[in-house]
Amino acid sequence: MADAPPPDATGAGKRRGGTSGKVADFRYKRPAQPEKKRRDARSGHERSGPERSGRERSGQASPLPSQMRPDAGAQSRAGSARRQAYAALDLGTNNCRLLIARPSGENFTVIDAFSRVVRLGEGLAASGRLSDVAMDRALAALHVCAEKLRRRNVHLARSVATEACRRAANGERFIERVREETGIALDIISAQEEARLAVLGCHILLEDGRDGTRGPAVIFDIGGGSTELVLIEPGGPVPRILDWMSVPWGVVSLTDSVDGPDGTAAGRAARYAAMRAIVDKSFAPFARRIAPYRDTDEGIRLLGTSGTVTTLASLHLELPQYDRRAVDGLVVPSASMRDISTRLSTMSEAERGTLPCIGDDRANLVVAGCAILESILDIWPARDLAVADRGIREGILRSLIAADAEGERSREELQRARDVTRSGASL
Template sequence: MADLSPPDRHRRSGAARGKTSGKVADFRYKHPAPDDRKKPANRPPRRSAQGGEQRGGAPTRRQAYAALDLGTNNCRLLIARPSGENFTVIDAFSRVVRLGEGLAMSGRLSNEAMDRALAALHVCAEKLRRRNVHLARSVATEACRRAANGAEFIERVRRETGIVLDIISAQEEARLAVLGCHILLESGEGPAVIFDIGGGSTELVLIEPGGNVPRILDWQSVPWGVVSLTDTVGRVEGEPGERSARYAEMRRVVSESFAPFAERIAAHAETEAEIRLLGTSGTVTTLASVHLELPQYDRRAVDGLIVPSGSMRGISARLATMTPDERGRLPCIGNDRAELVVAGCAILESILDIWPAERLGVADRGIREGILRSLMAAEIVPPAPRSRH
């Protein structure tokens, strides 16, 4: 099956990973045109010598690009076409696969978790094939970085689906998240922090805004995400006293891990300029939905929202006191997130402790968008000047 889906040309060895910044085009999110889904598929493209897929000569601005992010909790795919200085999403896929379930205790990916992820990746491979993707990059993050059998799983994915996953470093993960969402950072002067609460890790990045791409001043990744923290400390359930103690322990564990970064950025947080904060993750989008009292999740209402930090703290504290059943009955949380959302709340509150911004920007975009921007920018070649003779 390996020849059915486009290969990933951008695989890199560990030594080549981890660039902290780079000049890339600033593509903005754009909703798909109504007829994009109705167009019949064209004939299969021919493969380029470089490993991408193309319809004829050089790549064109109408060709499709894809970004796949296999995280500790979710498998997400985004397929888009460049559209001026924007990109138009033509297909997307997201599924909770819980790849890192039990990893904190065993150090390995379980057979059940790998099977769930593979089922989702088969769907992604079919979408890549059907959309005739010109160039794709597929990445795996903390679960595959930490697992003793992570490399074996990557090879199994390649063998069974044709998708070549690149296990990226935490630094590369942070860079892509910034690249994917920084456009939503609230305007203003002074430093800012962008963070990504994942399933198996959390990345914090101190940036200096300016130009198309902000400059990364400092960053840290800690091995605590909503899955790894829940698996290690335990679920927030039982009697009220037990729930309170479990949440306090989560806060303690995360705060200790953040301590070196907190010490390094303390001077920046004390600046006279108003500090800014932007978060990208299921945690912040879920809490933003609760803040808006949405009956169901609406990306258009959440992506780009600015929320008072005090409101997010209040929601976090309230969720931590609830039973799992009570959390599960809340719109936009449900049973799938009821167990994990409290760990996300503990991480968010710890971030607000070290970077006490008055407001929090919310982004429903991140690594996938960062990958797409990188791929598209790398393919943009200025036209050759016309001869005057």
């Protein structure tokens, strides 16, 4: 995307995840385990099914990448690539998400999906390690994903892990355990690759600038353990990255790093101010670097992809329950998002839990997301905020499908060259 890797003032890109940037081509294999263990795993999947997030979706069109089927090599390649299923799995600090899709024209059609809150990074800030309970939660979700990959006979897949596994001392060991028990090969990607995939997955929503706004844009992804911000140059089918930053503050890591409220309005205000101060300090180098880009006659744009922005967008629309079709691609006045953030920060956790589209899962974490969002609005004061319910998984899918199609073209060209050579030799 960028001509050269953009600067990372946080140094996050120097952590584990050096293989990121490559298109993974993992041939899914069933884990070797006793029959009784397989039966127990299957029954565990059935029990965990009702816990799926209400945001799980299938049958919706979007651009995506992939997983593969074990017998793919035995199939005829002619015309088969467009019928094959691809999968993208994103194991984050808070959520485990899977998309399975087939190419459809320039985009793709989702044929299966899964999303579950696993809280993999719970307690990580204090201990520096993934807890046994958190790993067990994540593994239960990954067993469900593995079964979906098998059932959908996936052709190509890429499975990635982000900040929690980057930071945890036992992150690599957990990745090995996942491979052994589920057959899923997770790639711990760098913060830079995470930012690139998020941009690739959602930048299309910036194409129609409101009121002719076509200036530079910041795309951000508020995750569970980190937040990525990317400044992009407008124009072109794939945007050019001008600058970027990743900070180790997401809704889980920031929540865990600030003492809980004391139950009073003053205590809640003080806690929110402390969160804002932490994030403002981390964002400061990026804010200084991008400041010159704010002064443009074409106007500046802002696009956010995360549970925080989709939740706040739902509250803005006063939806009785989450509806991706209403939220993905929505443009909301930034002032409205600020007002909602401020209101949520003054409420108790119990009060937030009663609001539609928040519930118990997000009631504790959404305040940290609001603090991060307000800091972003301070450093990039766009009038409106575009909302994306898409990101890393869609970026992976786009990469996988494009790479597979390119590989198919290369194979066909090589075969034609061989045919010409044979034909010439027979004359």
